[in-house]
Structure formats: C-alpha cells, structure tokens
Amino acid sequence: MTAGMTESTAGRAPVRVVIVDDHAIFRTGLKADLDPAAIQVVGEAGDVDSAIRTIHEVRPDVVLLDVHLPGGRGGGGAEVATACQDLAPEVRFLAISVSDAAEDVVAVIRAGARGYVTKTISGADVSGAVQRVAGGDAVFSPRLAGFVLDAFGTADVAVRDEELDLLSARELEVMRLIARGYTYKEAARELFISVRTVETHVSNVLRKLQLSNRHELTRWAGERGLL
Amino acid sequence: MHGVLTRPAEGRIIAGVCAGLARYLGLPVAWVRIGVVALALFSGVGVVFYAWLWIFVPDEHEAVLTAGDPVRGAAEQTREQVREQARSEARWGAVLGRGWQVVFGVVLLGVAAVLGLQVLGVQVNWGLIGPAAVVLLGIALAWLQLDTLRGAGRAGRAGRISSLVLGLLLVMAGVLALAAGFVGTEELWLGLVVAGVILAGVVLVAAPWVLKAWRDATAKSAALAVQTERAEIAAHLHDSVLQTLALIQKNADTASTVVRLARAQERDLRQYLYQDPSRPTGSLTDRLEDLAATIEDDHGQPIEVVTAGSATGPWLDPVLQASREAMLNGVRHAGPVQVYAEARPDAVEVFVKDRGPGFDLTSIPPDRLGIRESVIGRMERAGGTAKIITGDGGTEVRLHLPVPEENGRNGEEGRQG
Numbered sequence: 001m002t003a004g005m006t007e008s009t010a011g012r013a014p015v016r017v018v019i020v021d022d023h024a025i026f027r028t029g030l031k032a033d034l035d036p037a038a039i040q041v042v043g044e045a046g047d048v049d050s051a052i053r054t055i056h057e058v059r060p061d062v063v064l065l066d067v068h069l070p071g072g073r074g075g076g077g078a079e080v081a082t083a084c085q086d087l088a089p090e091v092r093f094l095a096i097s098v099s100d101a102a103e104d105v106v107a108v109i110r111a112g113a114r115g116y117v118t119k120t121i122s123g124a125d126v127s128g129a130v131q132r133v134a135g136g137d138a139v140f141s142p143r144l145a146g147f148v149l150d151a152f153g154t155a156d157v158a159v160r161d162e163e164l165d166l167l168s169a170r171e172l173e174v175m176r177l178i179a180r181g182y183t184y185k186e187a188a189r190e191l192f193i194s195v196r197t198v199e200t201h202v203s204n205v206l207r208k209l210q211l212s213n214r215h216e217l218t219r220w221a222g223e224r225g226l227l
Numbered sequence: 228m229h230g231v232l233t234r235p236a237e238g239r240i241i242a243g244v245c246a247g248l249a250r251y252l253g254l255p256v257a258w259v260r261i262g263v264v265a266l267a268l269f270s271g272v273g274v275v276f277y278a279w280l281w282i283f284v285p286d287e288h289e290a291v292l293t294a295g296d297p298v299r300g301a302a303e304q305t306r307e308q309v310r311e312q313a314r315s316e317a318r319w320g321a322v323l324g325r326g327w328q329v330v331f332g333v334v335l336l337g338v339a340a341v342l343g344l345q346v347l348g349v350q351v352n353w354g355l356i357g358p359a360a361v362v363l364l365g366i367a368l369a370w371l372q373l374d375t376l377r378g379a380g381r382a383g384r385a386g387r388i389s390s391l392v393l394g395l396l397l398v399m400a401g402v403l404a405l406a407a408g409f410v411g412t413e414e415l416w417l418g419l420v421v422a423g424v425i426l427a428g429v430v431l432v433a434a435p436w437v438l439k440a441w442r443d444a445t446a447k448s449a450a451l452a453v454q455t456e457r458a459e460i461a462a463h464l465h466d467s468v469l470q471t472l473a474l475i476q477k478n479a480d481t482a483s484t485v486v487r488l489a490r491a492q493e494r495d496l497r498q499y500l501y502q503d504p505s506r507p508t509g510s511l512t513d514r515l516e517d518l519a520a521t522i523e524d525d526h527g528q529p530i531e532v533v534t535a536g537s538a539t540g541p542w543l544d545p546v547l548q549a550s551r552e553a554m555l556n557g558v559r560h561a562g563p564v565q566v567y568a569e570a571r572p573d574a575v576e577v578f579v580k581d582r583g584p585g586f587d588l589t590s591i592p593p594d595r596l597g598i599r600e601s602v603i604g605r606m607e608r609a610g611g612t613a614k615i616i617t618g619d620g621g622t623e624v625r626l627h628l629p630v631p632e633e634n635g636r637n638g639e640e641g642r643q644g
Binding site: 025063101142143145146149150176180181182186 | 534
C-alpha cells in the first residue's frame with residue numbers, strides 16, 4: 001500500500017464491506033455516508049449469529065463491526081470477531097462504537113479487530129479508515145490511542161516482565177501524536193519519519209495490545225468505565 | 228449444556244426432573260428416564276434421588292423474573308410498593324425493638340406474682356412453674372429473632388442464629404422437665420423417640436412447601452429490586468432525554484441548535500450510563516471534560532477530550548485555565564477541537580489542537596490579552612511552559628506544567644490509582 005489513503009484507491013476494485021449493527025437506521029445512514037466509488041456494501045447483519053453466517057457466506061474484505069450486538073452468547077462484536085478468526089487474514093474487522101467504554105473497545109480489539117472508530121465519525125473519515133484496514137493497516141482513533149497510553153503507562157522507561165508489555169519510545173511518541181489528533185501523515189512529518197514507518201509502529205502497538213497477556217490490561221479496562 | 232439446572236415447564240411427566248437433568252447434561256431424555264426408573268426398581272434409590280431433585284431444583288419459571296409493567300406504570304407502582312414495605316417494616320421493627328424490655332418486664336412481673344401468692348399462703352408447685360417459665364422464655368427468645376434475622380449482616384446473623392438455637396433448647400428442656408413430672412424415665416425416652424420420628428415425617432412432608440415459599444419470596448424481592456431500578460432509570464430518562472427530544476422537535480429548523488442539544492444530551496447520558504460513581508471527582512480528566520462541556524454548550528462546536536494517567540489537586544488550576552482559553556480560541560476561530568491531556572509522575576501536559584486556518588502569532592495586537600496573557604503568561608507564572616504551533620494544518624497549543632515538589636508523591640499515587 002502506498003503512503004496516503006487517497007492514492008491507494010485509484011484504479012482499484014472497490015473494497016467489499018459488510019456492516020454489522022443492530023440498528024437498521026444506523027446501517028442505512030452509514031451506507032449512504034460511505035464513498036460509493038471506493039466501497040461496496042455487500043452485506044448487512046443485525047445480530048451475532050446472522051453476522052457470523054453472513055461474513056462466512058460473502059467473505060468481505062472488511063467488516064464494520066458494532067461493539068454492542070444482541071444474540072449469540074452475549075459477547076457482542078468481540079464474539080463475532082472471534083468466531084470469524086478462521087477467515088483471517090482475508091477478512092478484516094474495524095470496530096465502530098458509540099460506547100467509548102474502555103473494556104468494550106479493548107475486548108473487540110483483542111478479539112482481532114484492526115482498529116476502532118466512533119460512530120460520530122464523518123463519512124469520508126470512515127471510508128478512509130475502511131480502506132486503511134483493507135490494506136492491512138491499523139486504524140487508531142485518538143481515544144483508542146488514549147486507552148493504549150493509559151493502559152501501558154505513559155512513562156518512557158518502565159520495567160516489565162515481557163517484551164510485549166512494553167511500548168518502545170517511538171511507539172509511545174506515535175500513540176501520543178494520534179491521541180493529540182494528528183493524522184498519520186502529520187505524525188510522520190512531526191517525527192521526521194515516513195508514513196509507512198508510522199503505519200508499522202501503529203500495527204506493532206495493535207499487535208502488542210492483542211497479544212500482551214498482562215492481566216493488568218483486563219483489570220485496567222474494568223476499572224475505567226469511561227475515559 | 229444448559230447453564231443452570233432447572234425443571235422445564237414443557238415436556239415433563241411428573242415434575243420435570245428427568246427433562247431438566249437431560250437438558251443440563253445434554254443427554255436424550257429417554258436415557259435419563261430409563262436410568263431413574265431402573266434405579267427405582269432395583270433399590271428405591273431412584274425414588275429418593277428423584278424426590279430430592281424435585282425439592283432442590285427450582286422450577287424454570289422461578290428463575291425467570293417477570294418483566295413487569297411498562298416503565299411508566301412501574302415507576303408509580305414500585306414506589307408505592309416500596310413505601311408500603313417500609314411502613315410495615317417500621318411498624319414491626321418498633322414492636323420487636325422493644326421486645327427485650329417487654330420480656331424482662333413480664334419475667335419480673337411473673338416472679339413477683341408467684342412470690343406474692345406464696346406470701347399469701349398459697350401452695351406453689353415449683354416443679355410446674357419453673358419449667359413453664361423456661362419454655363416461655365425460650366419461645367420469646369426464638370421469636371424475637373424472626374424479623375431481625377433477615378436484614379442483619381453476616382456477623383449479626385451468626386449471633387442471632389445462636390440465640391435462636393438457645394431459645395429452642397430452652398423450650399425443649401422445659402418441656403422435658405414438665406413431662407418428667409408426670410411420666411417415668413423409661414416412657415419418657417420412648418416418647419422422645421416417637422416424637423422424633425413424627426417430627427421427621429412432618430419435616431419430610433413440609434420441606435418442599437417451605438422451600439417453595441422461600442424461593443417465591445426470594446424471586447419476588449429480586450423482582451422488586453429490578454422494578455425499583457427501572458423506575459429510577461425511567462425518572463432519569465424523563466428528566467433528560469424526553470425533555471431534550473421535545474426541545475429538538477421545537478428547534479428542528481436550526482441545525483446548529485439541534486446538534487448542540489444532541490451533543491449535550493449525549494454527554495449527559497454517557498455520564499449517567501458509564502460513569503463509575505465510586506471514582507473520585509475533581510481529577511484532571513473530570514475537570515477538563517467539564518470545561519469542554521461548558522464550551523461545547525456555549526459555542527456548539529464539538530470538543531473531544533482524551534486523557535491518560537490521572538492527577539488531582541489545586542496545582543492543576545493554571546494549566547486547566549490555560550487549556551480553557553485555548554479551547555475557547557479553537558472553537559471561536561477554527562471549529563472542532565481535539566484535546567489530549569497526559570498526567571505523568573513528573574509533569575502534566577495538555578495539547579489543544581484544531582484544524583482551522585491558523586494565525587500569525589506576531590500579528591496579534593498587544594492589547595489582545597487572550598493568548599499572550601491567559602495562556603502563555605499564566606503558564607510561565609506557574610512555572611510551566613506554553614508553546615503555540617500554528618500553520619496550514621491548524622493550530623496546536625502545547626502546555627507543560629511540572630508537578631510541584633510537595634505534590635510529587637501525590638501525583639504519583641494519583642497516577643497509579
């Protein structure tokens with residue numbers, strides 16, 4: 001994938017997307033908002049069971065996944081992502097939520113979602129995020145970056161047992177810039193590195209967030225209902 | 228595997244024990260039935276097993292709470308119920324609270340009466356009166372615990388149960404002493420055995436009913452708790468969401484007002500739903516969010532606040548005031564604002580970013596106090612720094628305030644907490 005999200009869409013087949021949300025009105029609104037030239041909605045689902053079925057049937061490039069969903073075993077979006085792990089890495093997940101509750105967001109990220117955006121995001125931004133996820137990159141909203149910084153500690157120097165529990169100084173810097181509202185491009189300029197490097201750092205943070213088994217991460221998420 | 232062992236309402240032959248067991252174990256019902264019947268035929272164990280499960284496994288319906296009436300009706304109804312319950316509890320509490328004094332008085336009166344009779348020359352049979360008094364005392368002791376047992380905490384409960392048992396023993400000792408006056412020791416023992424057997428029979432017959440009544444009562448009080456919560460939620464939604472929706476309908480023509488109302492309501496609802504009431508208020512996060520909320524309401528531009536770490540204390544005032552000024556500048560001249568605050572052991576940093584056209588810092592006239600005085604000046608006086616980076620991509624105000632020496636420890640504690 002090339003640097004900017006706009007260049008990457010030129011001359012490409014549209015990204016095939018399934019929208020999973022239990023509110024039909026929100027699905028309709030989101031569909032209307034998405035950039036039709038770059039994104040093709042190939043399926044919709046309103047609960048956990050039908051979402052798992054639909055995703056296995058149509059095998060989209062990206063699933064826009066609501067964090068809170070009825071049905072299944074009550075696990076919501078995280079349950080869908082877990083049940084579809086056999087389709088990875090062809091099918092990727094982007095969590096979209098109105099909740100902002102840290103434990104919900106962290107749960108769905110740890111289940112394999114490649115990013116998280118809030119429902120108030122604009123149509124252009126969500127289209128960009130979908131393309132970024134389709135290209136294999138991670139999408140961090142400022143709030144998710146804030147969660148990460150809060151969970152992994154904001155101090156640069158920290159003594160931890162595992163390598164996974166430690167963000168490198170560079171990764172912390174990137175997270176901080178994203179939390180401050182910088183785009184990847186702006187962050188790259190600020191740190192005098194390429195956008196590609198920023199993307200690598202963000203992907204690494206995502207991997208650490210998903211793989212780190214430090215129990216504090218769960219406890220931390222439980223302690224903070226809302227940030 | 229079905230989560231909890233219950234007796235299903237449908238597909239039962241006697242009491243649904245086999246059906247429930249089959250569902251719980253994930254086996255065909257026929258197998259379970261055949262197994263139980265076989266056990267019953269061979270030794271009778273099957274019958275006991277069935278009866279035992281019948282008693283102790285709850286009915287499916289007991290586990291499911293009735294949903295109750297629609298929210299609006301429930302609010303009134305529940306309040307009435309709660310009030311009613313409180314009233315009756317208060318009444319009983321008053322009576323039973325004085326119980327000890329009453330018992331003591333009655334005992335004293337009884338002793339006085341007996342002594343009086345003796346003085347008057349009446350022959351008093353102590354062998355009869357003594358045991359009878361002990362029985363009465365035991366009964367009083369046991370009954371006194373009835374009401375208080377329920378609401379008591381774990382510690383108080385143990386004490387009450389032991390005095391219940393003490394009362395029971397007193398009654399039994401009194402009755403035995405009474406009986407010993409009439410019958411011989413041998414017959415007394417025989418009678419005791421017979422009484423024991425009869426008592427066991429009664430317990431066997433009555434136990435299911437008692438258990439059922441107890442379960443009903445538990446389910447009912449749980450349902451009441453749910454209703455009370457619903458009533459509280461209904462009241463909150465009525466005061467907030469419904470009022471806002473009405474306002475939105477009235478202002479449907481002005482998009483900016485609708486957006487502002489919706490955002491304010493969203494914030495309020497979010498706080499109601501996700502705020503942890505046990506979390507201490509007045510932290511950096513809370514105060515920044517409050518400031519952002521007020522500015523949002525006044526100017527109708529969204530401000531997103533993201534924080535990491537936490538800090539509290541009056542030493543944060545300058546950085547918060549400077550942040551407020553920066554946010555105000557952002558929404559006035561640029562539009563939506565992104566705020567990120569980070570509390571570290573050594574310092575607090577706040578970044579306020581917008582995507583407006585930017586401005587030339589040197590072109591601000593000296594009499595415009597806004598940026599120069601209330602942001603930069605304020606931070607410098609507090610021992611911190613303020614930097615303003617502005618350009619085509621918008622403006623960012625960077626505030627840095629070191630943790631004061633005497634607060635160093637507090638700051639660290641706050642971060643970990």
